[in-house]
Amino acid sequence: MRILHTSDWHLGKNFYSKKLTSAQLKLFESEFFPLIKDVKPDVVIVSGDIMDKPNPDYESQQLFKEILYKLGQEGILTILILGNHDSKRVTLYKEFLQSVGLFLIDDLSWVKTPLKVTSKKGENVYFYCMPYMDIYELREGINTFWKDLKRRLTLFTNKEEVELSDLFKQLVYFLNYEKVKKPAVFIGHFAIEKGEFTGEESSIKTIGMEELVPVGIFKDFDLMLMGHLHRVQKLFNKVYYSGTPMPYSFEEAEVKKGVWLIELKCEKVTKEEFVPLSSPVRFKVLKGKFNELIRFPKDDSYIKVVLEDETPILHPFERLRSVFPNLLVLEYENQDKIVSSAQVTQLSTEEFFSLNEEELFKNFYFTVENKAPSSSLLDLFRDYLEEFKKASLKL
């Protein structure tokens, strides 16, 4: 069974002031679909966070529709579960889409009855597909879907305060009553113990600290294909996170992004490969002094600049934009020092109005350059000031 595993697409994401929809479309057109055509997997798994927002705009929905349409055309069975950024708006047409082999999963029905996939070679694999749910939804879901078993079996979830782990324990306990069908693959969207966060995983739906679920609960499963953590990782030899298909933060700019290709044979992973996808947009963090950076060759990557200057620069953002049209973030490496150096010469309102133009200029110059202006510069200033005054008299 050849599985292509991906997650956390976050379609329609905004990156600072930039909309990423066209970059995302390009990624799918020039990287993702050529790969699918090349490797022809038996099944594609998308482990949640399909969209970036629960109420996606028209453009993001169109992008999603485009991707679904292409997946349908390729004729490859695809399983997509909801993540903590998604809502049921995404699964509105799930019944229609099933008829073309696209399974959009938003409840526990495909956990209760696993989705049986048969490979081209005739092997069967059972996929237990668990969409993201918060504690209350999951508790209610378990109570509804396993109503019959609830009366007969032990309940771990009777107490008032339950944790996510209690609910998963309960769920797997119920599944085991009917025996987990093998080979068993679990698809989910949450953090497993030892998982490494990037800091972008939270959303409006998660409040406070996130729970790390112990892997031991899932001992009956041969493979876990997970979403939620944005960096690629493999834990305990059976838990795979693909991470996002392209970088979504400057911190992730240098991290490899892509999808997992996994071959499963008789309950064992016989082959695994992380296939990198090249991002259609470049993300760069540039560090240096303003005077060096302004001489850089023109670069239209998405850029964050960290200024190493120790004194404030006048309008650095606007000026650096002439070299970096997609400059998105600018900060000083030593922000505290900058603030204090500016404060030394900061004037009170009273002082400000008591100074003449030349004194104000001297003060301003000192704030920016941290030294007094030279006499030739002062002469120049006086000339301009005189010219300016004459011109304003004429008006």
Ligand SMILES: [Mn+2]
């Ligand atoms: Mn995510």
